Amino acid sequence: MYQFFKNKKLIPFLLTFLFIIFFIPLIKTPLIDLSKYPLKITKFFFNEFKALLFFQYNYLENIRLTKEIGLLKQQMVNFKELSLENERLKSILSFKQNSNFSILPAKVIMRSPDNWSSFIVIDRGRKDGLKKNLAVISPSGLVGKVAEVGDFTSKVILATDPNFCVSAIIQDSRQQGLVCGTLEDYFIMRYLSDKEKYQLKTPVITAGLTEFFPKGILIGEVMEVKKDVWESEVYLKIKPAVDFNKLEEVEVILKK
16 A cells, blocks of 8 residues: 555546545536526527517417407498498388378488587489478478578578478367477477467477478477466477487478
8 A cells, every 4th residue: 555655656546536536426416506507598588589479479460350350340330330221211211102292312411510500411402303491301200491402412401490480280189389499409389379288298290381391290299388487478398209410311302
């Protein structure tokens, strides 16, 4: 053994051997742990890159699906609008078939832009046989009358306008009076007998005393009985039969 240590050439080999035996196990675990970090970093960037790709895919897919949903919603709106228009046209056709009037259908293409007057513009005019003062109706009842006539369009004063008045009859009692517009959600019927008892919800129709308004067109129904404080005369508030905010198609009475 002494001879072994005496031989200095063998000492480095011995030290190397001892280092391998004693120190390699001590540094093995740290080296292995240290090697994990590059793997973790690589895995992190790989996952981030994969997530970015999926995000881009989902983003583009979301845009595509949003467009498809928008198109489907628009189609549903179009189908519903066509269905509603079909119902309105069927109602107009039924009214025409069951009426003794000669009527011309028309579409509303413009409305009054202010609150001081009440009119619409329709897509019928002189070329269609229209002239001033012709009565305008809908399947629900009285709409108004033609006020101005062009070649292809006409202006119609609505029954809600204060300048519009028409002779009328309370259907049950046969009491006659004059119905005028108010720019409100009701008409006023005046020149009535104060001795008459007026029933609510009684229909009011045109009296047919003028050239252009046939008898029997529904104007509305009695909603309130009032008495003028100053003139001590009875007047009625009439609820219109027509919803003037929803007019899209009307009919013009060309003759009785």
